[in-house]
Amino acid sequence: MSDLTLRNIFIIPTVVFLILFNIFPLVYSLGFSFTDFAANQTRPWSFVGLQNYRELLTDDQIWTNFIITAKYVIVSVAGQMLVGFGLAMLLNRTFAFKGLVTTLLMLPMMMSAAVVGLFWQLLYSPSWGPINYVVGLGDFGLLSNADTALYAVAITDIWMWSPFVMLLSLAGLSAVPKHLYEAAAIDRASGWYTFTRITLPLVSPLLLIALIFRTMEAFKTFDLAYVLSVQPTTELISIKLYRLAFQQWDTGRSCALAYIVLIMVLAITNIYVKYLNKVKER
Secondary structure, three states: OOOHHHHHHHHHHHHHHHHHHHHHHHHHHHOOOOEOOOOOOOOOOOOOOOOHHHHHHHHEEEEEEEHHHHHHHHHHHHHHHHHHHHHHHHHOOOOOOHHHHHHHHHHHHHHOOHHHHHHHHHHHHOOOOOHHHOOOOOOOOOOOOOOHHHHHHHHHHHHHHHHHHHHHHHHHOOOOHHHHHHHHOOOOHHHHHHHHHHHHEEEEEHHHHHHHHHHHHHHHHHHHHHHHOEEEEEHHHHHHHHHHHHOOOHHHHHHHHHHHHHHHHHHHHHHHHHHHHHHOOO
């Protein structure tokens, strides 16, 4: 079998899969975003141009959903970066049962988001949940209170996805040459100096990759917030999109909203990638 044949065996199915399941739905939904199509009705749809986009971008409720999503992304991703990197710093040391501890820490991200949501619903229960008992909140409902519900969902997301940041950080920490730390020790450099001048700069490319992945994932969080809380303050843009598409059956507008979200995520990712390239060039 020639190299060309072998290459085609792997590439052609991949290209077909990509067109059928990625490119075709994207183009198809883009067409619907310019119509008043409703998937639950048999009436003929008509072309409305940019009307769906105009109505969505001038809708105050949509911008409220975007603000809620932005708050959630900032709190959740910042928490995951801090907790994940902190755990990686701890696991970068030698201690007994290190492998077992690492495996146990990775368990949350192996679970389904719906299962994690139900599990944390029990933990947050004001009647007999251990969190209220330990923190001393009494019968205060963290998920039923409009001011705290979003942060309760974000804490759950931090618990679930910090291990992902931990793994990437651990890979970066293990790749730092030991002789740099030995040279710093000979020069009697402080721990803070070693961290800011050696550890952080060398791990920062992997931290930025973790930041890109987690920001994209946090931006499209749906199941965790949907299972945990029904407060208006936890209505992320993904939940708004779901309600628009499958409860109100406004398919045309929901497609337009999906493209607005896609453009925003692409813009944020592009900023991260540009910064990542600058970090690599240093």
